[in-house]
Amino acid sequence: MRVTLRDLAKxxxxxxxxxxxxxxxxxxxxxxxxxxxxxxxMRELDYHPNAVARGLCSKRMNTLGVVTPYxxxxxxxxxxxxxxxxxxxxxxQNRQCTLLFTHGSLEAPMxxxxxxxxxxxxxxxxxxxxxxxxxxxxxxxxxxxxxxxxPSSDTEVSTIDVDNVAAAREIVEYLVRQGHRRIAxxxxxxxxxxxxxxxxxxxxxxxxxxxxxxEGLVWPGGYNxxxxxxxxxxxxxxxxxxxxxxxxxxGDGIAIGALEALHELGIRVPTEMSVVGFDDISAAASSxxxxxxxxxxxxxxxxRAAELLLEQIKASRWLGRKEVMPTELIVRDSVAPPx
Amino acid sequence: MRVTLRDLAKxxxxxxxxxxxxxxxxxxxxxxxxxxxxxxxMRELDYHPNAVARGLCSKRMNTLGVVTPYxxxxxxxxxxxxxxxxxxxxxxQNRQCTLLFTHGSLEAPMxxxxxxxxxxxxxxxxxxxxxxxxxxxxxxxxxxxxxxxxPSSDTEVSTIDVDNVAAAREIVEYLVRQGHRRIAxxxxxxxxxxxxxxxxxxxxxxxxxxxxxxEGLVWPGGYNxxxxxxxxxxxxxxxxxxxxxxxxxxGDGIAIGALEALHELGIRVPTEMSVVGFDDISAAASSxxxxxxxxxxxxxxxxRAAELLLEQIKASRWLGRKEVMPTELIVRDSVAPPx
DNA sequence: ACAAAAAATTTAAACGGTTAACCTTACCGC
DNA sequence: GCGGTAAGGTTAACCGTTTAAATTTTTTGT
Numbered sequence: 001m002r003v004t005l006r007d008l009a010k011x012x013x014x015x016x017x018x019x020x021x022x023x024x025x026x027x028x029x030x031x032x033x034x035x036x037x038x039x040x041x042m043r044e045l046d047y048h049p050n051a052v053a054r055g056l057c058s059k060r061m062n063t064l065g066v067v068t069p070y071x072x073x074x075x076x077x078x079x080x081x082x083x084x085x086x087x088x089x090x091x092x093q094n095r096q097c098t099l100l101f102t103h104g105s106l107e108a109p110m111x112x113x114x115x116x117x118x119x120x121x122x123x124x125x126x127x128x129x130x131x132x133x134x135x136x137x138x139x140x141x142x143x144x145x146x147x148x149x150x151p152s153s154d155t156e157v158s159t160i161d162v163d164n165v166a167a168a169r170e171i172v173e174y175l176v177r178q179g180h181r182r183i184a185x186x187x188x189x190x191x192x193x194x195x196x197x198x199x200x201x202x203x204x205x206x207x208x209x210x211x212x213x214x215e216g217l218v219w220p221g222g223y224n225x226x227x228x229x230x231x232x233x234x235x236x237x238x239x240x241x242x243x244x245x246x247x248x249x250x251g252d253g254i255a256i257g258a259l260e261a262l263h264e265l266g267i268r269v270p271t272e273m274s275v276v277g278f279d280d281i282s283a284a285a286s287s288x289x290x291x292x293x294x295x296x297x298x299x300x301x302x303x304r305a306a307e308l309l310l311e312q313i314k315a316s317r318w319l320g321r322k323e324v325m326p327t328e329l330i331v332r333d334s335v336a337p338p339x
Numbered sequence: 340m341r342v343t344l345r346d347l348a349k350x351x352x353x354x355x356x357x358x359x360x361x362x363x364x365x366x367x368x369x370x371x372x373x374x375x376x377x378x379x380x381m382r383e384l385d386y387h388p389n390a391v392a393r394g395l396c397s398k399r400m401n402t403l404g405v406v407t408p409y410x411x412x413x414x415x416x417x418x419x420x421x422x423x424x425x426x427x428x429x430x431x432q433n434r435q436c437t438l439l440f441t442h443g444s445l446e447a448p449m450x451x452x453x454x455x456x457x458x459x460x461x462x463x464x465x466x467x468x469x470x471x472x473x474x475x476x477x478x479x480x481x482x483x484x485x486x487x488x489x490p491s492s493d494t495e496v497s498t499i500d501v502d503n504v505a506a507a508r509e510i511v512e513y514l515v516r517q518g519h520r521r522i523a524x525x526x527x528x529x530x531x532x533x534x535x536x537x538x539x540x541x542x543x544x545x546x547x548x549x550x551x552x553x554e555g556l557v558w559p560g561g562y563n564x565x566x567x568x569x570x571x572x573x574x575x576x577x578x579x580x581x582x583x584x585x586x587x588x589x590g591d592g593i594a595i596g597a598l599e600a601l602h603e604l605g606i607r608v609p610t611e612m613s614v615v616g617f618d619d620i621s622a623a624a625s626s627x628x629x630x631x632x633x634x635x636x637x638x639x640x641x642x643r644a645a646e647l648l649l650e651q652i653k654a655s656r657w658l659g660r661k662e663v664m665p666t667e668l669i670v671r672d673s674v675a676p677p678x
Numbered sequence: 679a680c681a682a683a684a685a686a687t688t689t690a691a692a693c694g695g696t697t698a699a700c701c702t703t704a705c706c707g708c
Numbered sequence: 709g710c711g712g713t714a715a716g717g718t719t720a721a722c723c724g725t726t727t728a729a730a731t732t733t734t735t736t737g738t
Contacts, residue, residue: 004724015688020726028727029685046479051457052394053724056693061391061459063438081420088441097459098439099402102427118390119694120400120436140385225625260625286564286599288627343694354718359696367697368715392694395723458724 003047011041023049055119063097064309065121069129078281079223079253079298083127083148086302094310096122117141123309126150129192144312146321148305151193158312160305160323162296164194167327168201168248169208171276171294174329175246176209179337180274183211184244186231186254188223195223198250198278217244221254228257236265245274245338252277252284255291259334263288270336280330290332301325342386350380362388394458402436403648404460408468417620418562418592418637422466422487425641433649435461456480462648465489468531483651485660487644490532497651497660499644501635503533506666507540507587508547510615510633513668514585515548518676519613522550523583525570525593527562534562537589537617556583560593567596575604584613584677591616591623594630598673602627609675619669629671640664 005023009016014034021028022038030038041047055061066087068080084098091098099121116124116138123144130150135157138145147159175183185202188195199218206213219235221227228249236243249255255277259269267273269289277284280295304323312319344362348355353373360367361377369377380386394400405426407419423437430437438460455463455477462483469489474496477484486498514522524541527534538557545552558574560566567588575582588594594616598608606612608628616623619634643662651658 002724006724016725017689017727018687021687024726026727029687031686034686048453048456050395050724051454051459052391052400053458053693054726055391056389056395056695056724057726059693063459078417088439092441097454100427100437100439102431114387115390115436117387119392120390120402256625283622286595341694344696345694355695356697356719357717360717363696365697368717370716373716389694392723393696395694395725396696398723 002050003045004050007045008038008041008047011045012037014038059119060122061097061120062095063099063121064091064306065099065101065116065124066127067101067116067124068127069102078283079251079279080127082281082298083302083305086299086304087125087306088302089299090303090306090310094306096306096310117143123313125305125309128194139318142317144309144316144318146305146309146312148301149194151197156318156320158308158319158321158323160301160308160321160325161194162301162325162327164197165201165204167278167294167296168198169205170201170327170329171278172202172205172248173208174331175248175274175276175335176205176211178246178274178335180244180246181209181211181338182217182242182244183246183248184217184219184235186219186228186247186249186258187221188250188254190220192223195250202248216242223251223253225253225257225260228254229261230257232258232261233265236261236267246335247273247275249275249277252279252281252291252293255293255334256283256287259287259289259291270334271339274335274338276335284330285332287334289334292332292335293330295328295330297325297327341389342384343389346384347377347380347386350384351376353377398458399461400436400459401434402438402460403430403645404438404440404455404463405466406440406455406463407466408441417622418590418618419466421620421637422641422644425638425643426464426645427641428638429642429645429649433645435645435649456482462652464644464648467533478657481656483648483655483657485644485648485651487640488533490536493659494661495657495659497647497658497662499640499647499660499662499664500533501640501664501666503536504540504543506617506633506635507537508544509540509666509668510617511541511544511587512547513670514587514613514615514674515544515550517585517613517674519583519585520548520550520677521556521581521583522585522587523556523558523574525567525586525588525597526557526559527589527593529559531562534589541587555581562590562592564592564596564599567593568600569596571597571600572604575600575606585674586612586614588614588616591618591620591630591632594632594673595622595626598626598628598630609673610678613674613677615674623669624671626673628673631671631674632669634667634669636664636666 005016005019008019018030019038021030022035088098125146125148127148128150130147135152147157149161151159151161172183185199187199203213219231221231247258249258255275258275262269262273269275277291277293280293284291284293308321344355344358347358357369358377360369361374427437464485464487466487467489469486474491486496488500490498490500511522524538526538542552558570560570586597588597594614597614601608601612608614616630616632619632623630623632647660
């Protein structure tokens with residue numbers, strides 16, 4: 001049925017070891033004549049080495065696991081898809097496979113530790129929403145991992161992220177410079193630290209500008225378009241009094257929902273209401289109007305995360321790298337001075 | 340270091356076989372007392388069974404491979420993401436892992452057969468762009484596979500698709516009923532059969548309506564937003580004479596690019612130009628104006644594809660299922676009678 | 679021509695599980 | 709007392725590779 005090393009060995013009249021050495025281009029000396037014979041037999045018999053058996057011996061499957069709670073919720077998929085793109089490009093360059101795990105929800109616990117430790121991947125990339133308890137378990141086994149976009153207080157955990165506080169401060173300062181003083185914050189899930197850190201940046205910017213922080217201008221919710229839509233409707237359709245002049249959305253998905261809602265409410269953007277997002281997913285450029293947002297280099301973040309992981313796999317221990325990627329304010333047409 | 344069955348066996352004073360039977364809840368009789376002792380030891384020693392070793396014995400890795408040329412090009416990712424969602428949900432329900440392969444381009448050949456046959460996955464889902472030569476190779480090994488959205492003439496290959504000809508005919512007939520007689524077709528990659536089949540439907544509809552087919556109204560290109568944008572600019576910015584009154588785009592990505600171009604050219608949709616897409620990716624509902632399109636049940640297609648694959652894996656042979664999923668015309672605001 | 683060194687190849691023990699086949703006991707009916 | 713059967717457990721081969729160590733063959737130096 002399946003062609004194995006043994007079959008090849010028999011066909012060539014050599015031992016399996018020799019075939020294996022040829023297969024791996026091992027530094028061991030194999031006579032060129034023998035090598036040729038073996039290679040010919042491989043072609044002849046249409047041999048495909050078994051990665052599972054190899055993995056068992058070498059304890060390397062050349063596979064990176066990607067774990068995310070989001071996927072594949074269409075609301076946020078451009079965010080995740082872009083990161084995954086970066087991951088996969090780097091993975092493939094390094095001849096690694098990519099194994100995808102998801103929980104379909106930001107709420108669901110990522111408790112399926114067994115599968116993370118069953119040897120099928122050499123390391124894990126957590127994209128958002130890592131649970132500390134899981135980290136703890138994986139640490140005990142020194143399972144290589146990198147937490148993307150979810151900072152960990154543990155100094156031994158490798159993480160990659162942007163400076164959310166500074167970036168949020170910067171974008172809110174930009175709004176303030178445009179003359180806004182009543183700015184609402186549409187948060188992401190409060191279980192995610194990114195959302196809290198962006199809130200912190202928002203507060204810092206307000207404080208620096210001498211604008212009092214108002215509880216009522218923080219609209220909690222999730223990082224998705226429907227949530228942005230609903231929150232905007234809810235807070236704006238009633239009274240006009242106390243209405244903000246600008247919306248700072250914790251993610252572009254939220255902002256896109258907000259834009260839809262504003263359109264429906266007949267509130268014009270940016271003349272009557274300014275809107276800013278965060279991430280610069282590809283949909284942000286083609287929204288109406290095009291969205292001013294804080295760009296994260298999502299693709300690079302994915303690539304770099306994969307590199308960090310590979311580094312740890314090679315070192316076979318946790319290295320506790322803390323990588324901070326740059327952000328960039330992308331000015332489009334969704335912000336104007338308040339009327 | 341790593342806890343193995345042997346360690347457990349030693350700890351409990353039983354043989355590895357017994358431990359294995361307990362682990363697998365085997366029908367073999369194991370004394371409840373022994374079972375308890377073993378289970379306790381598993382917890383105690385924090386044992387995690389090694390999936391790779393298991394895979395080697397059982398020749399089942401409980402892993403589905405997803406192969407796609409697209410991924411993760413942001414232009415088309417909503418299409419692929421949605422299918423992948425369907426796949427993953429079904430995979431996880433059946434306790435299967437999902438392994439992702441990509442080639443990043445519709446042009447690149449999917450020649451890496453070795454990796455498909457190295458035992459790390461039990462079956463393959465090809466999403467778009469299967470190369471016949473690859474199929475041929477995989478057939479020889481009876482590697483279970485399902486081709487999504489890429490019909491194969493081989494009756495033994497399982498495929499899942501929509502009736503592209505009928506669906507294209509339907510949407511073009513709809514345009515004709517609105518009064519359009521000059522309808523351009525913005526194709527997808529001509530290497531993809533879906534694009535050719537949609538062209539066929541377009542021709543049939545024209546013929547049925549007694550409208551002559553014009554070579555010059557078929558604008559070739561790829562299934563992505565930039566391509567839709569560029570083609571629209573190119574064909575419309577020059578002369579107004581001979582201009583179509585409606586654009587039939589082979590995919591929503593193309594249509595979204597066309598909408599952007601029309602906006603830039605100052606051509607109003609739908610009053611001056613009607614636009615229809617195909618697929619109904621989630622972005623289609625929030626384009627400006629919202630896009631009239633032919634919905635494919637992408638999520639269901641993914642789910643069903645996974646089911647077909649699992650069925651074949653169980654049967655351990657090719658079943659040659661040909662599944663056709665329904666389409667549905669979604670009328671939004673991008674079509675109006677020609678002025 | 680012969681020992682020593684270098685090259686080519688083989689042997690055999692892993693890697694961490696599964697599972698068919700076999701071995702003990704213990705219990706049952708007659 | 710004896711054959712039969714079922715429960716509980718063990719032995720050992722096997723899955724398809726890798727790789728250190730041993731062995732054989734060839735080459736080289738003198």
